[in-house]
Amino acid sequence: MIKVFLKKILRYKNISFVFLVSFSLSVYSEEDIKFSDRIESYLLPNKLKVILLEDKRNPIVISSLWYKVGSSYEAKGVTGISHILEHMMFKGTEKVKSGKFSEIIKNLGGTDNAFTGRDFTGYYQKVHKAHLEECLRMESDRMTNLILKETDFVKERNVVQEERRLRVEDRPISKAFEKTLLQAFGYHGYGIPIIGTMDDIENIKLNDLRSWYKNYYSPKNATLIIAGDFERSETKELIHKYFGIIENNNSIPLNKETESHIIDFKDIILRDSVSNPTVLISFIQPKFNYNDRLKHYKMDLLLELIDGGSSSRLTKNLVDKKKVALETFISSDSYPIEESIVAFGGIPRDGVSVEKFRDEIFLQFKEIVKNGITDKEFNSLKSRLTSNNIYKLDSLFGQMMQIGILESKKIGWEILDTYLQDINQITKQDLVDTAKENLIDKEFIFTVIHPNR
Amino acid sequence: MRLFYTIFGLVLLFYQMAAYSYPKISSIKSNPDYLLITDNSLPIIDITININLGSRHDGNLPGLMNLTFESISKLKYEDEKIVDLFESMGARFNYNVGKDFSSITVRFINNQGNIIFISKLLNYILTERRLEEKDLDFLKEKIKNTIYSQSLSPGPLASIKLDEKFFAGTGYSHPIIGYQETINSIKTNNIIDQLNRAFNKSLIDINIVGNISENESAHMISKLLRNLPKGEKINYKPTEIKFNGKMFLNKVSMDTKQTHILIFTPAVSRTDEQYYSFLVINYLFGGSGFGSKLFSEIRQKRGLAYSVYSYLRPYKDFGILAINMQTKNENAREAIKILKDEIYKLKNNNFDPEEISKAKNSILNNFYIRYDTNRKMLGLLSQINYLNLNLDYFNVYVNSINSVSNESISKILEKELFIEKSIITAVGNF
Numbered sequence: 030m031i032k033v034f035l036k037k038i039l040r041y042k043n044i045s046f047v048f049l050v051s052f053s054l055s056v057y058s059e060e061d062i063k064f065s066d067r068i069e070s071y072l073l074p075n076k077l078k079v080i081l082l083e084d085k086r087n088p089i090v091i092s093s094l095w096y097k098v099g100s101s102y103e104a105k106g107v108t109g110i111s112h113i114l115e116h117m118m119f120k121g122t123e124k125v126k127s128g129k130f131s132e133i134i135k136n137l138g139g140t141d142n143a144f145t146g147r148d149f150t151g152y153y154q155k156v157h158k159a160h161l162e163e164c165l166r167m168e169s170d171r172m173t174n175l176i177l178k179e180t181d182f183v184k185e186r187n188v189v190q191e192e193r194r195l196r197v198e199d200r201p202i203s204k205a206f207e208k209t210l211l212q213a214f215g216y217h218g219y220g221i222p223i224i225g226t227m228d229d230i231e232n233i234k235l236n237d238l239r240s241w242y243k244n245y246y247s248p249k250n251a252t253l254i255i256a257g258d259f260e261r262s263e264t265k266e267l268i269h270k271y272f273g274i275i276e277n278n279n280s281i282p283l284n285k286e287t288e289s290h291i292i293d294f295k296d297i298i299l300r301d302s303v304s305n306p307t308v309l310i311s312f313i314q315p316k317f318n319y320n321d322r323l324k325h326y327k328m329d330l331l332l333e334l335i336d337g338g339s340s341s342r343l344t345k346n347l348v349d350k351k352k353v354a355l356e357t358f359i360s361s362d363s364y365p366i367e368e369s370i371v372a373f374g375g376i377p378r379d380g381v382s383v384e385k386f387r388d389e390i391f392l393q394f395k396e397i398v399k400n401g402i403t404d405k406e407f408n409s410l411k412s413r414l415t416s417n418n419i420y421k422l423d424s425l426f427g428q429m430m431q432i433g434i435l436e437s438k439k440i441g442w443e444i445l446d447t448y449l450q451d452i453n454q455i456t457k458q459d460l461v462d463t464a465k466e467n468l469i470d471k472e473f474i475f476t477v478i479h480p481n482r
Numbered sequence: 483m484r485l486f487y488t489i490f491g492l493v494l495l496f497y498q499m500a501a502y503s504y505p506k507i508s509s510i511k512s513n514p515d516y517l518l519i520t521d522n523s524l525p526i527i528d529i530t531i532n533i534n535l536g537s538r539h540d541g542n543l544p545g546l547m548n549l550t551f552e553s554i555s556k557l558k559y560e561d562e563k564i565v566d567l568f569e570s571m572g573a574r575f576n577y578n579v580g581k582d583f584s585s586i587t588v589r590f591i592n593n594q595g596n597i598i599f600i601s602k603l604l605n606y607i608l609t610e611r612r613l614e615e616k617d618l619d620f621l622k623e624k625i626k627n628t629i630y631s632q633s634l635s636p637g638p639l640a641s642i643k644l645d646e647k648f649f650a651g652t653g654y655s656h657p658i659i660g661y662q663e664t665i666n667s668i669k670t671n672n673i674i675d676q677l678n679r680a681f682n683k684s685l686i687d688i689n690i691v692g693n694i695s696e697n698e699s700a701h702m703i704s705k706l707l708r709n710l711p712k713g714e715k716i717n718y719k720p721t722e723i724k725f726n727g728k729m730f731l732n733k734v735s736m737d738t739k740q741t742h743i744l745i746f747t748p749a750v751s752r753t754d755e756q757y758y759s760f761l762v763i764n765y766l767f768g769g770s771g772f773g774s775k776l777f778s779e780i781r782q783k784r785g786l787a788y789s790v791y792s793y794l795r796p797y798k799d800f801g802i803l804a805i806n807m808q809t810k811n812e813n814a815r816e817a818i819k820i821l822k823d824e825i826y827k828l829k830n831n832n833f834d835p836e837e838i839s840k841a842k843n844s845i846l847n848n849f850y851i852r853y854d855t856n857r858k859m860l861g862l863l864s865q866i867n868y869l870n871l872n873l874d875y876f877n878v879y880v881n882s883i884n885s886v887s888n889e890s891i892s893k894i895l896e897k898e899l900f901i902e903k904s905i906i907t908a909v910g911n912f
Contacts, residue, residue, distance in 0.1 A: 131772035138847020184785030416572025
């Protein structure tokens with residue numbers, strides 16, 4: 030099943046319609062767009078959180094169940110276990126035999142899938158609204174009745190190993206990110222590869238999966254999100270019928286390695302199958318803290334300014350003007366609940382050394398601090414963020430993901446509706462100060478992939 | 483239980499047809515080249531300008547059309563990169579070159595100022611003919627780096643190598659981005675000539691989806707095509723593919739952990755009336771994940787791959803049934819053997835009527851889910867426009883799937899699936 034590598038997934042957060050008062054919105058008004066006007070959220074007696082998001086553009090509904098567990102909950106020896114369990118969740122119960130879950134959804138004309146991130150594991154089905162009950166019935170069934178068999182596990186382990194070869198082993202940039210995160214954080218939090226190491230995938234036992242399932246797959250640790258065109262009272266009855274009866278498991282304390290890890294900022298120099306040298310400059314990004322959210326938003330806006338688009342600093346100056354880079358990029362996570370990294374990277378042109386490229390990137394940071402930001406680029410930046418936020422409404426799936434990620438990270442979807450007010454407080458000078466505070470004279474990991482040739 | 487699902491599916495099909503009305507596709511001011519779906523549920527407009535010129539028209543300069551479109555990224559309007567101007571108003575601007583046609587796409591928020599400005603910028607792109615030598619040199623270096631990078635990556639390389647063999651002697655055989663040596667040969671005047679060739683009214687289709695009326699669309703189109711020459715249509719010649727007449731393995735060695743396997747088997751074209759039978763065949767064979775033949779044999783039974791699937795590549799003059807998978811090098815030979823066995827089994831039509839009926843219901847019930855965003859609708863309009871499909875597309879599709887039968891499937895497998903002409907390409911270390 031698919032996996033979410035949390036890179037740019039939440040680069041643009043929700044901004045409501047206040048910016049767009051000048052637009053001629055014949056159908057939508059600001060009130061229509063706010064999530065709070067379309068969401069009903071409540072807890073079942075067993076503590077399962079339910080979120081109902083209405084969107085009646087199409088007669089479609091997405092049923093998704095999110096568990097608050099992902100790779101950041103893992104430890105050395107069981108890295109990748111959340112992801113393997115995600116695969117095994119399709120191996121059946123007494124009522125729905127192995128491999129049949131997706132077939133049933135498919136035969137209804139729907140689609141289904143699952144994903145694992147650093148802080149969550151999620152499952153969803155997208156169907157005609159007439160079939161919501163079938164989704165709820167089967168999803169609630171596998172929340173408690175999953176049958177884990179050795180024969181299935183042996184084969185699925187091979188599948189996961191193939192997935193790792195596909196996503197990581199034959200991809201130099203993925204390997205470089207994996208090494209950088211491991212050096213930064215070790216086998217803790219966001220240092221742990223979502224897919225797990227090959228050794229751990231090989232050595233995880235069926236009993237480990239059973240414990241993981243029992244510990245984390247309980248109503249109190251989950252969020253059910255129903256998004257789309259549904260009848261509210263009927264849907265609530267169905268949810269109560271299928272999920273209300275599920276009891277919580279008694280969690281078993283996990284034997285997790287507790288020794289601390291000291292961040293190591295030494296350079297990482299690799300050789301691999303790349304055409305040109307590829308560079309990553311990784312800074313430590315602090316955990317997201319709701320009360321200190323403006324600080325994080327400032328960083329988000331700064332990153333957008335630095336390399337969020339074609340008119341951003343790195344592309345404009347290093348690719349277009351100075352022509353020292355063939356391309357540049359940024360990788361970050363907007364809502365890290367553990368320490369993470371913000372990486373600036375790119376491919377220097379032939380004849381430009383990796384050190385020269387690194388220095389050019391730092392020159393751009395210094396330039397922001399020294400000469401500030403123009404009104405033009407600041408307005409362009411806000412215009413992009415505002416529009417992107419509206420474009421997201423075209424996708425029901427995208428909206429569901431946004432809510433699910435925030436809920437699983439225990440931040441809460443409500444933050445989406447206050448985001449605009451928050452970022453409206455941010456000034457050009459704030460971005461300058463943020464650059465000074467976070468990117469100047471700060472330690473970083475310098476990762477280089479040199480071509481094999 | 484199986485019977486239950488069949489009946490259940492049929493009932494649901496009836497329910498869905500009664501409950502759902504498909505979007506209306508209309509020709510803007512009766513011009514069949516300009517299509518519109520109005521959707522007022524969001525204040526968004528999506529527009530695609532398709533140019534019926536793709537990499538297969540590159541002639542003796544493979545990569546020419548792609549490099550020509552890349553030059554748009556360097557185009558300036560009043561000393562500002564045109565791409566940056568789109569960004570400054572929050573619009574998303576993209577361009578893409580395919581084998582058959584190329585496209586420019588813009589997504590923006592609907593207001594009068596935006597429509598006027600976007601039209602002006604698009605008109606500028608279509609009429610301006612300027613490219614500085616230093617910009618061309620930079621673009622060439624960037625593309626050559628991408629070409630080299632693709633040659634180091636097993637997935638893209640498998641695709642390139644298979645195209646070269648399968649389409650040998652046709653315009654489809656070379657990579658869209660060209661080769662190192664052909665990129666070196668492209669000069670500024672080649673780009674300007676290609677811009678003149680591409681940007682004329684005769685080669686342009688326009689598709690619009692979103693919060694815009696027919697009159698507004700017509701006005702926008704007239705603005706963005708202003709002063710554009712009428713030009714001439716390309717003299718269309720159907721593509722003929724010459725096959726060896728025997729299935730063979732094209733092995734490409736590379737130091738990787740996995741072998742990437744890609745297979746092309748000639749099948750029917752998108753405009754062939756038998757196409758819908760092939761859609762059902764593909765669904766059952768490998769196009770629908772869990773429960774499909776390939777997924778069951780390769781992943782569920784043996785755990786040989788994470789990803790294994792088949793898909794149709796429907797062109798105007800021909801079609802391809804494509805199969806794709808990756809597996810560790812040690813398993814590559816076994817996987818290729820299983821895939822070959824499955825292709826031969828397919829030819830014998832081992833599908834039972836119940837399976838076919840379930841597949842048809844599933845495809846029909848999935849139809850509206852596949853087009854649930856404006857962006858997906860825009861992609862569909864492009865396909866309808868390029869292939870001159872019926873504007874009553876949704877109903878034609880439903881009726882055509884309904885008319886697929888066990889007999890039509892047997893017939894097409896017997897007469898239109900040329901497995902002896904399949905080519906297998908495998909890139910890896912096996």
